[in-house]
Amino acid sequence: MTSKYLLMFGVTNSGKSSFANTLGSKNLAEVGDGCGLSTTKDVSIHTLVKFCEKDTLHLIDTPGLDDTSEKLTNRMIREKIEDLLLDTLTTQLDAILVFQSLNNDYCTFKKSIAQLRQLFGENVDKSIIVLFTKETNKSSRKQRYESICSEVGVPYVYWENSYLDDDDHFQISGEQLKYQTDNLLA
Numbered sequence: 001m002t003s004k005y006l007l008m009f010g011v012t013n014s015g016k017s018s019f020a021n022t023l024g025s026k027n028l029a030e031v032g033d034g035c036g037l038s039t040t041k042d043v044s045i046h047t048l049v050k051f052c053e054k055d056t057l058h059l060i061d062t063p064g065l066d067d068t069s070e071k072l073t074n075r076m077i078r079e080k081i082e083d084l085l086l087d088t089l090t091t092q093l094d095a096i097l098v099f100q101s102l103n104n105d106y107c108t109f110k111k112s113i114a115q116l117r118q119l120f121g122e123n124v125d126k127s128i129i130v131l132f133t134k135e136t137n138k139s140s141r142k143q144r145y146e147s148i149c150s151e152v153g154v155p156y157v158y159w160e161n162s163y164l165d166d167d168d169h170f171q172i173s174g175e176q177l178k179y180q181t182d183n184l185l186a
Helices: 016-024 074-088 106-120 122-127 139-152 174-185
Strands: 003-010 044-051 055-061 095-101 128-133 156-158
Touching: 003 016, 003 106, 016 044, 016 055, 016 095, 016 128, 055 074, 074 106, 095 106, 095 122, 106 122, 106 128, 106 139, 122 128, 128 139, 139 156
Parallel strands: 003 055, 003 095, 095 128, 128 156
Antiparallel strands: 044 055
């Protein structure tokens, strides 16, 4: 069994905490109400043991960039990430997951990439996997984001977090989860 460390990074309300909850098939992290307000206030690690019956995943959940509650600046968020990584991480990150809602504009995506480069250096692009969330029917928007990924040279996947029923119970089958995560971790 191996351990993988994945840093979740992106703007507020892009699906980072929902991703952790979906992978864990339970509420590991509080999520927003869809109104765009910041919910995650600190950097935390959610550990999933025997994930898909083989790996241990350590999901590092972070506050969203451009905190809408205006309590955390992007610089403060970067410092919280740095502190956690220096204090707890004894190995390198396996990947940095950049969350991008397809409902947001392109500038937020470019800003996320720029923030990561500032935090980790120019070579960070090799560690990035972009997760496009909050599916849209606008093919032109998808094409634009895919084009930006190609320019930057980073892989991307489309991720669907909407596996909750009306009572907030997870309705994702093991087969669906395995399919999505196999695509992500390939």
